[in-house]
Amino acid sequence: MIERDRGGRIFAHLLLILGVLIVAFPIYYTFIASTQTIQTILRPPLPLTPGGEFAENYGQALFGGVGRIGGVDVGTLLFNTSVMALGIALGKIAISLLSAFAIVFFRFPFRMFFFWMIFVTLMLPVEVRILPTYKVMVDLGLIDTYAGLILPLVASATATLLFRQFFMTIPPELVEAARIDGAGPMKFFRDILIPLSRTNIAALFVILFIYGWTQYLWPLLVTNDNRMNTIVIALKKMVSFADADTPWNLVMVTAILAIVPPVLVVVLMQRWFVRGLVESEK
Amino acid sequence: MAAIELSEVRKVYAGGVEAVKGVSLTIPDGAFCVLVGPSGCGKSTLLRMVAGLESISGGTVRIGGRVVNDLEPASRDIAMVFQNYALYPHMTVRQNLEYGLKNRRTPKEEIARRVEEAARILEIGQYLDRRPGQLSGGQRQRVAMGRAIVREPAAFLFDEPLSNLDAKLRVTMRAEIRRLQRRLKTTSLYVTHDQLEAMTLADQLVVLNAGRIEQAGSPMAIYEKPASLFVATFIGSPAMNLVPLDGPGASPLATLAGPGKAKQTLGIRPEHMRLLEGGAGVRADEIVLDLSVSGVEVVGAESYVTGRLANSGPEIAVRVPGYSHLEPGASVKAAAPLGAFHRFDAESGRRLELA
Structure with missing residues (x-):
């Protein structure tokens, strides 16, 4: 699929560059806004080059605290969100690995029944079961805790199914060789299954981390204390209906800071991510 | 150990x-x-x-x-x-x-x-x-x-x-x-x-x-x-030739039947037979079979000539050293030593030993 036609190649590149510009420009504009004073932002048009308030705005947001969200600094928000996103991603991976392991490699009564139970939960996203889940969290006293933020989102039918598909491609002889080599089930899981799944795990981690990072509805319900807010919730709370009440420069800073960790995760894990999606190394 | x-x-x-x-x-x-x-x-x-x-x-x-x-x-x-x-x-x-x-x-x-x-x-x-x-x-x-x-x-x-x-x-x-x-x-x-x-x-x-x-x-x-017949055909390549004694073309072999009234099948390996070509004589302990050639398989050092016994009988493979120039349709005579035949009970498939 190598395009030899020079004109065609230039055209293709122009099209791609245009696409990149369309996607990247709003982010760039947000960044510009985050380096201006609030007065500049409120008096359009906004300049296209960075202003001089970078250190001032970022310093205030990260360490000073923002009035509209109870004086909580963005550092705390980032920490909360990281804990939640990591907790959800790692928790989902751990649970899905174990349940897929059970379903694929063990013969126990009602195995298929449990498999279908997991499958059926695909039809019950958080929004559908949000009231009973909230009630359970209240009863367990998990409102305004990290556990309350993470636990209800940890079970994942999608990830379980994905690992199940992958485990089923593992040749049965490999399991038998491990049995002859004296590896019990958990040893097989740890020494062979997990290393073999590592690219899948990495790809899934990226997807789930972003899923966790961008959660909105559940964190909104389960946190009352401003100090437990996630960055997405805080961002929403910072914006008021009246323009004058909204510290737009800080909103822009927060928005930029909210983007950075997921972008970092994607960029740093890109190689693994792609390998996990395309290759099935056996 | x-x-x-x-x-x-x-x-x-x-x-x-x-x-x-x-x-x-x-x-x-x-x-x-x-x-x-x-x-x-x-x-x-x-x-x-x-x-x-x-x-x-x-x-x-x-x-x-x-x-x-x-x-x-x-x-x-x-x-x-x-x-x-x-x-x-x-x-x-x-x-x-x-x-x-x-x-x-x-x-x-x-x-x-x-x-x-x-x-x-x-x-x-x-x-x-x-x-x-x-x-x-x-x-x-x-x-x-x-x-x-x-x-x-x-x-x-x-x-x-x-x-x-x-x-x-x-x-x-x-x-x-x-x-x-x-x-x-x-x-x-x-x-x-x-x-x-x-x-x-x-x-x-x-x-x-x-x-x-x-x-x-x-x-x-x-x-x-x-x-048994199963082992006879499974071990050895090409497989042992089998001739049911009550089948077509088996009449020259009737004298080879073992004792007992049971229906019998005779077997002989391809390498124990030879083609009578170029005026080769028949020895006293051999029996002559008429084959019409149906195919020749050249392996390299040797060839296997397959032919039907008496036109309508079972296929018989014969090992021939070197390269065989026989064409399908040709008629040849093959000699088989009497002692090389195996006898099997056609129904149970078990081997019959001569008493």
Whole structure:
């Protein structure tokens, strides 16, 4: 699929560059806004080059605290969100690995029944079961805790199914060789299954981390204390209906800071991510 | 070092299918036993029962005098070589060899010594730090054998280990397995569907059919005295020629019938016959068959001429040295020594001995 036609190649590149510009420009504009004073932002048009308030705005947001969200600094928000996103991603991976392991490699009564139970939960996203889940969290006293933020989102039918598909491609002889080599089930899981799944795990981690990072509805319900807010919730709370009440420069800073960790995760894990999606190394 | 003894071993699957129907077999210490049979004859099931990968429905399996029916594969003191090698893809060759020993808590120096030795025997020293994915089929096969050797087990189990290799490599690896087994003197049980592999490797050859032992013995004993029609046609390539005595074209052979009234089938191997060409004479102990040539298969050093007996009778293959110029449709005479014929009961398939 190598395009030899020079004109065609230039055209293709122009099209791609245009696409990149369309996607990247709003982010760039947000960044510009985050380096201006609030007065500049409120008096359009906004300049296209960075202003001089970078250190001032970022310093205030990260360490000073923002009035509209109870004086909580963005550092705390980032920490909360990281804990939640990591907790959800790692928790989902751990649970899905174990349940897929059970379903694929063990013969126990009602195995298929449990498999279908997991499958059926695909039809019950958080929004559908949000009231009973909230009630359970209240009863367990998990409102305004990290556990309350993470636990209800940890079970994942999608990830379980994905690992199940992958485990089923593992040749049965490999399991038998491990049995002859004296590896019990958990040893097989740890020494062979997990290393073999590592690219899948990495790809899934990226997807789930972003899923966790961008959660909105559940964190909104389960946190009352401003100090437990996630960055997405805080961002929403910072914006008021009246323009004058909204510290737009800080909103822009927060928005930029909210983007950075997921972008970092994607960029740093890109190689693994792609390998996990395309290759099935056996 | 241990003998493997099977007594009345049976396997019945959950669906009621009986894959192995009572097999009794003793493999003496240090012997190389080959199980051979067509697909579905239960040979792999039998091997897997010895390995402990398949539960035993009836009978007992003893390894080194110890009943192992209820033991986990790891505690049976066996090592297995799989058809697709089953190497751990994420581990280096060295880690593959070490894994079983580590699980067994073998001391570090001992592991190093055994890996070193296996690598030397199999000449895989330079691959020790590679992954299986970076090795060729033959090299992977060696690593798989290495994994078995380092265990220093009481018995090796081979499950069609050469099936994934190309024809040339298969011959080399076959010789290598044989040499290795002679050197280590470890009792071995080897499953294959390839009768040539079976003939060349075995001390003790066991022909299985439909879950039962059809015949067991030394390869040449089985080749020379097949106990049944099944064994006669399964062992040897091309297969033994069979002539039902009540079929068409069999009249010149009627005098060869053994005693008894039962319907009989005669068998003769292609290499025992010769074509009467260029005025070759017939000896007194030979019988002459008229064939109409239906095909010629040239192997290289020899050719196999197939022809119908008396135009409508069964096909008979005759081995001819060198290259045969016969064309299909030609008529030839073939001489067969009387003593080379095998007699079988046509109904039960059992061999009939002349009294």
